[in-house]
Amino acid sequence: MLFNSIVFLVFFCIFFPLFYFLNGKNRKILLFIASCIFYMWFIPVYVLILFLTILIDYYAAKKIEDDISQKAKKAHLLFGIINTCLVLFIFKYHNFFIDNFNAAGFHQIDNWEIILPIGLSFHTFQSLSYVIEVYRGNIKAERDLLTYSNFVMMFPQLVAGPIERANNLLPQLKKCDHTITYQDFSVGFHRFFWGLFKKVMVADIASIYVDATYNNYQHQPGCMLLVGTFLFAIQIYCDFSGYSDMAIGIARMMGFRFKENFRIPYFSKDITEFWRRWHISLSSWLRDYLYISFGGSRYGKLKTYRNLMFTMLLGGFWHGASWNFIIWGGINGLYLSFEKAINLPAFKPKYFIMKFIRVIYVFCLISFSWIFFRAISFEQATTIIKKIFTQFNAGSFQFLDINVFSSIILGISILLAAEYFVFRKYSFDELFQRKKGDWVLSAFTLAFIFLILFFGNSTGSQFIYFQF
Amino acid sequence: MKKIISKIAIILLILLITDRVIAWFFSKTVFSHTLSGESGGSVNYLIQQKKNTAFLIMGSSRAKHHINPSLLTNVYGGNGFNAGINGTGGLIYNSLLLQLLISKNVVPKMVILQVDAYPYFTLEEENIIPEISALYPFIGDSKALNDYIHAHAGFAERIKLLLHTYRFNGKLLNILYNYTKRNTIKNNQGFEGLTGILDTVGLQPIADLNRKHTYSRIKMDALVSIAKTCKENNIRLAVVYPPAYRNMLYLQPGYEMISSLLQKNGVTEIYDFANIDPLPELQSEILWKDATHMNNDGATIFSAMLNNDIRAANAVK
Numbered sequence: 001m002l003f004n005s006i007v008f009l010v011f012f013c014i015f016f017p018l019f020y021f022l023n024g025k026n027r028k029i030l031l032f033i034a035s036c037i038f039y040m041w042f043i044p045v046y047v048l049i050l051f052l053t054i055l056i057d058y059y060a061a062k063k064i065e066d067d068i069s070q071k072a073k074k075a076h077l078l079f080g081i082i083n084t085c086l087v088l089f090i091f092k093y094h095n096f097f098i099d100n101f102n103a104a105g106f107h108q109i110d111n112w113e114i115i116l117p118i119g120l121s122f123h124t125f126q127s128l129s130y131v132i133e134v135y136r137g138n139i140k141a142e143r144d145l146l147t148y149s150n151f152v153m154m155f156p157q158l159v160a161g162p163i164e165r166a167n168n169l170l171p172q173l174k175k176c177d178h179t180i181t182y183q184d185f186s187v188g189f190h191r192f193f194w195g196l197f198k199k200v201m202v203a204d205i206a207s208i209y210v211d212a213t214y215n216n217y218q219h220q221p222g223c224m225l226l227v228g229t230f231l232f233a234i235q236i237y238c239d240f241s242g243y244s245d246m247a248i249g250i251a252r253m254m255g256f257r258f259k260e261n262f263r264i265p266y267f268s269k270d271i272t273e274f275w276r277r278w279h280i281s282l283s284s285w286l287r288d289y290l291y292i293s294f295g296g297s298r299y300g301k302l303k304t305y306r307n308l309m310f311t312m313l314l315g316g317f318w319h320g321a322s323w324n325f326i327i328w329g330g331i332n333g334l335y336l337s338f339e340k341a342i343n344l345p346a347f348k349p350k351y352f353i354m355k356f357i358r359v360i361y362v363f364c365l366i367s368f369s370w371i372f373f374r375a376i377s378f379e380q381a382t383t384i385i386k387k388i389f390t391q392f393n394a395g396s397f398q399f400l401d402i403n404v405f406s407s408i409i410l411g412i413s414i415l416l417a418a419e420y421f422v423f424r425k426y427s428f429d430e431l432f433q434r435k436k437g438d439w440v441l442s443a444f445t446l447a448f449i450f451l452i453l454f455f456g457n458s459t460g461s462q463f464i465y466f467q468f
Numbered sequence: 469m470k471k472i473i474s475k476i477a478i479i480l481l482i483l484l485i486t487d488r489v490i491a492w493f494f495s496k497t498v499f500s501h502t503l504s505g506e507s508g509g510s511v512n513y514l515i516q517q518k519k520n521t522a523f524l525i526m527g528s529s530r531a532k533h534h535i536n537p538s539l540l541t542n543v544y545g546g547n548g549f550n551a552g553i554n555g556t557g558g559l560i561y562n563s564l565l566l567q568l569l570i571s572k573n574v575v576p577k578m579v580i581l582q583v584d585a586y587p588y589f590t591l592e593e594e595n596i597i598p599e600i601s602a603l604y605p606f607i608g609d610s611k612a613l614n615d616y617i618h619a620h621a622g623f624a625e626r627i628k629l630l631l632h633t634y635r636f637n638g639k640l641l642n643i644l645y646n647y648t649k650r651n652t653i654k655n656n657q658g659f660e661g662l663t664g665i666l667d668t669v670g671l672q673p674i675a676d677l678n679r680k681h682t683y684s685r686i687k688m689d690a691l692v693s694i695a696k697t698c699k700e701n702n703i704r705l706a707v708v709y710p711p712a713y714r715n716m717l718y719l720q721p722g723y724e725m726i727s728s729l730l731q732k733n734g735v736t737e738i739y740d741f742a743n744i745d746p747l748p749e750l751q752s753e754i755l756w757k758d759a760t761h762m763n764n765d766g767a768t769i770f771s772a773m774l775n776n777d778i779r780a781a782n783a784v785k
Contacts, residue, residue, distance in 0.1 A: 006624035020469060182471045189475075219667070403507075403642040410641075442479060449483060450490070453633045454640045458597070458625075 001041040003192075003246040004199055011038070012250070019254055020180055027176045031150050038155035039118075046117040049087060050153060056083045057127040058148050061134040065141040073135060080131040088124045091116055096321030119159030121318055123152050125285055130166040132289055139166050147173050156250040160243050162261040162281035172256050180255040187428045188252030190441040194418075194428075195245025197448040197456075202411040203238035204457030206231045208404050214374055217384050221393035225384050232374045233367040234412055237266060240279065264419045266366075269358035271335040272345045274366060286315050297340075304340060309333040319373070324381060328372040335365055407455045414451070483631070491632030498647050499605055499636070505646030506553050507639035508605040510658060511565065514549055515572045523548035524569075525658070526562040527582025529555065530710045533761050535580065536659045539771035542779040544577060550658030552582065553602060559583070559690035561599040566697050567612040568603065578704040581694060585709070585722025585742065596620055596686060604635040620686070661764030666713060666756040683722070688729060695733040705735050706781075708774065709742035711750050716759040718742050739777050741770070749773065 001008050015034050022030055040047050060080030067073045095111045102108050130151070133139045142148040150173050157164055172178070213220050213228030220228070244261035251258050265277035275283050294307040309330065316329020339345060349355045368385075375381035399405040422431070431437050502509040503516065514521070522544030525535045532552030540546050551565065562581065569575075600617060607614050607629070618626060628634045636643065698705040707730060709723055723742050730738060744750045750773075755766030762770055 006627045009627075017469075020472075180472075182475075185472045186475065402645075403638070406641045407638070438475075442475075446479065446483060446486065450486070450633060453487075453631055454636060456637065458601070458628065458634070458637050 001038050003243065003250070004196055007041075016253065023177045024175065025146075028146050028150055028173070031154065031173075031176070032146060035150065035153040035155040035158060039153065039158055042118045042159075043115065049091070049117050049120070050123065051149075053084055053087055053124055053127050054145075054149050054152050056080060056087075057131050057152075058142070058145055061131050061141040062143065064131070064135050077131060077135040081128060084124050084127055084131075088120060091120055093321045122161045122163055123158065125282070125318070126157075126163050127152055129163070129285060129289065130170075133166055139170065142166075142170055142174075144174075147176075150176075154251070154256075156247040156254075156256075157258060160240070160247070161279075162244055162247065162258050163285055164258060164281070168259055169256070178255045180253070183429070183432055184255045185253050186438055186441070187432050188249040188254075190249070190432075190445050191252060191428050192246050192249030193445045193448050195242040195247075195249060197452060198238040198242030198245065198415065200452050200456035200458075201448075202408075202415055203235045203242060205404060205407050205411055205455065206235040206238070208457070209400060209408060210235055210374070212400050214380075214384075217380060217387070220387070221396045222387040222389065222391045223394045223397045226388045226392070227397070229367050229371055229374075229384070229388070230363075231408065233266075233363065233370050234415075236370065236373070237262075238415065264424055266363055267359055267419070267424065268362050269349060269355060270344045271332070271339050271362060271365060274362055275332070275336065282315070282318070286311050286318075290314055301341070305337040308336045308340065312336065323378055324372045324375060327378070327381075328369050331369040331372065335369075410455065411451075487631045487633050491635065494633075494636065495605070499643055502643050502647040504649065504656065505642050506602070507636075507642040507646070508603070509643065509646040510551065510553075511568070511603075511606065513656065514551060514569065514658075515574055518549050519574050521547060521549045521574070521576055523578040523580060524566075524576040525550040525552060525580045525582070526565065527552045527708075527710075528558065528584060529553070530584065530761060531580075531582035531708075532658070533660055533662050533757075534710055534767050534770050535582070535708070535774065536661070536767055536771040537657045538659070539768065540580075540775045540778065542775050542782060543580070548576075548578075548580075548657065552658070555598070558599050559687045559694065560596050561602055563690040563693045563697070564600060564603055564610075564613050564616055566694060568606055568610040570697065570701055571610050571612065575701055576703060578706065579694070579698055580706045580708060582708045582710050583691070583726055584717065585719040585726060586717045597622075597625060601637070604629070604637070605639070607635055659767075661767055662757040662761055664757045664763060666753045666758055668753050683725060691726070691729060692733055695730065695735050699734065704737070706737040706739065706778070707735060708739045711741040711744045711747065711762075711770065713744075713753065713756045713759045714751075715742075715744055718744075737781060739774060741773070747773075 001011060011034075015030070018030055019027060019034075036047055039050060057080050060076050060083075063076040064073045064080075067076060091114060094114075098109050098111055130139075130142075130148075134141045142151065147170065151164070151166065151170050152158075154164075154169070154173070210228050210232045213224050214232070217225060241262040248258045248261070259281060261279060261281050263277040263280065265274050268274035268277055291307055291311040294310055295303055296307060297304040310333075312329040312333030313326055314329070316325045316327070316332070319325040319328070349358050371384055372378075372381045375384060426434075428441070431441055434440070499508065500512065503513040504510055523537070523540070525531055525537060525548060529552065532550055532554060535550060535552070537543075537548035537550050538546045540548060553561065566579065600613075600621060603610075603613055607617065617629065621629075628637075695705060697703075707726075709726075712718060720743070723740065727738055727740075730736075741747065741750070749769055750762075750766065755762055755769060757763040757766075
């Protein structure tokens with residue numbers, strides 16, 4: 001079920017009043033059933049995989065807390081981590097390893113024809129963080145299976161995050177008897193439509209140009225591939241942050257507060273800052289459970305670079321079982337290591353023009369890495385890079401479809417204006433609390449709805465991050 | 469809850485009222501005066517200024533860019549209009565367009581329908597939205613269109629269409645652009661010749677002869693519907709299978725299937741250019757803009773060939 005579909009609208013219109021009026025255990029049961037329906041809308045039987053990871057980590061965390069000896073705690077931690085990762089390995093990485101094994105010329109093994117369960121990487125990482133936090137003694141193990149199931153399965157964040165931490169979400173789910181205030185609903189409502197605008201009016205429209213250039217890259221000049229690459233940078237941002245806005249908005253309408261997942265990352269002035277603002281729930285996960293566990297920056301410069309590289313390579317691998325994602329992670333690891341070596345984040349630009357140049361620098365570097373993310377093969381990525389640098393041919397630039405291209409420009413202009421003048425300074429709650437804030441937000445939401453009606457891509461395409 | 473419900477109610481009310489006002493105002497003041505473009509403007513032009521057109525060319529971009537009505541001198545002296553449309557000009561679109569035009573008293577004496585066996589006929593998915601959405605601005609004008617949308621578009625689309633501004637989804641900029649050049653249109657016959665020459669490097673056949681194609685039931689129904697509408701309104705229907713460079717889109721089983729379907733429905737006037745192996749006139753790459761579209765020079769040659777074939781058919785008749 002996609003947030004940008006009419007089916008979800010009907011689903012939520014039925015769910016919300018029931019959720020509003022129920023309390024405590026009944027509310028939890030309703031949330032659990034609704035999350036099952038939401039997940040089973042994709043491939044029903046895969047809900048069993050979800051139950052399996054829930055049971056593994058529920059049991060592991062309980063045992064970790066109950067065990068007295070450190071050795072037993074560690075054994076149960078390993079049990080939780082290995083089994084959860086095993087599920088991820090079987091469904092996501094099995095074929096990748098088989099392909100590489102076959103390519104190496106060893107014994108030929110057949111691939112498995114399995115479809116990746118939607119959102120698997122997200123909910124396994126969420127479960128893993130829970131078990132690790134229980135082991136570290138930062139949170140108590142959840143004894144109520146229903147509450148824990150809702151923590152993993154809660155439908156707004158189930159398929160593409162944000163990867164919530166137990167210390168934020170579990171306390172909210174525990175009693176589940178909170179009152180949904182008017183501010184909760186209103187802020188969530190407006191945020192949902194802002195996310196929908198980003199997805200339908202910017203990401204889905206930009207994807208038309210991106211697909212046209214990338215799917216036909218052999219016949220495109222470098223200039224069009226460059227524009228396609230820049231537009232993909234916008235597309236993936238609006239697709240994923242739009243999804244996050246919708247997820248956070250839906251949760252907020254239900255009275256839950258999720259952590260922020262994006263903070264206008266393309267206004268970053270260095271790559272380090274970019275990764276603090278992009279997919280925050282994943283980058284903080286990688287920082288807390290990989291980078292710091294590897295030693296972080298505690299053991300000298302070389303080891304810091306090594307740790308950064310390992311973390312980013314694994315972060316790339318988390319996205320998908322392909323060398324392209326690993327290379328994408330590696331490129332970002334190199335950027336971060338380079339910046340650390342020259343200590344770029346310490347040089348804060350004073351003047352607008354310098355800030356602007358730094359923002360463009362970050363956008364260009366990040367866009368370059370996106371080529372590997374978007375390309376379907378290494379050969380495609382390298383051909384595109386080669387064409388951009390050696391066959392630019394600016395004179396052969398085409399808009400492809402002037403109507404679509406104008407819509408893209410309009411969408412990006414509105415996005416930039418809103419982010420620069422509004423969301424860089426104020427949160428939705430701050431906007432709501434201003435004088436007549438609710439009415440101003442309502443007027444903007446109506447304007448966004450009309451923009452979607454006039455310009456939005458109405459085909460209801462999937463979110464890019466659903467594949468992860 | 470009371471406050472939440474009243475907020476939703478107020479927003480919905482404002483949304484509905486504003487939607488109706490914007491859609492009505494836009495339709496009356498801009499859209500109905502837009503007489504060119506593929507977002508309904510060329511259909512407006514046909515309805516408002518080409519009521520007496522003797523023949524109509526219908527089809528996809530390969531009709532629009534290949535057949536120049538002014539060169540079809542053997543068909544009512546070339547008094548025709550090319551209503552082909554880029555991208556979405558499949559059979560469903562043309563079936564509905566024909567019904568819309570007839571309801572608006574645009575009844576040509578002849579329809580020249582371009583039909584592709586590939587890809588318009590063989591798409592496995594039956595997503596009809598891109599084809600019918602091109603005609604959304606005319607929903608209020610055609611009962612047949614309205615009924616078809618309600619029967620086939622699906623629940624989600626019907627909900628979206630409750631908002632009238634959605635009829636102009638993806639079309640606004642195109643309409644505004646064409647609206648501003650409405651006065652520059654004089655006697656337009658719809659044909660648009662393409663410029664440029666095909667780069668043959670790396671060309672691969674698109675149609676795969678070995679693949680088992682599934683033919684869309686809904687598109688076959690649309691073809692039958694066109695034949696039926698023409699018969700009921702005394703319109704001569706001729707079908708053209710268009711050429712493609714090096715037979716890139718040639719799909720013999722597909723064309724055989726279409727021919728048999730047409731013959732079953734009483735349509736025998738078929739001009740088959742799908743296989744260009746015996747047609748050396750069309751084989752030079754300088755006549756093609758890309759592998760599936762001829763440039764203006766190619767279109768001129770192709771239109772002349774079609775004109776000759778129609779003359780021969782007229783003689784037989």
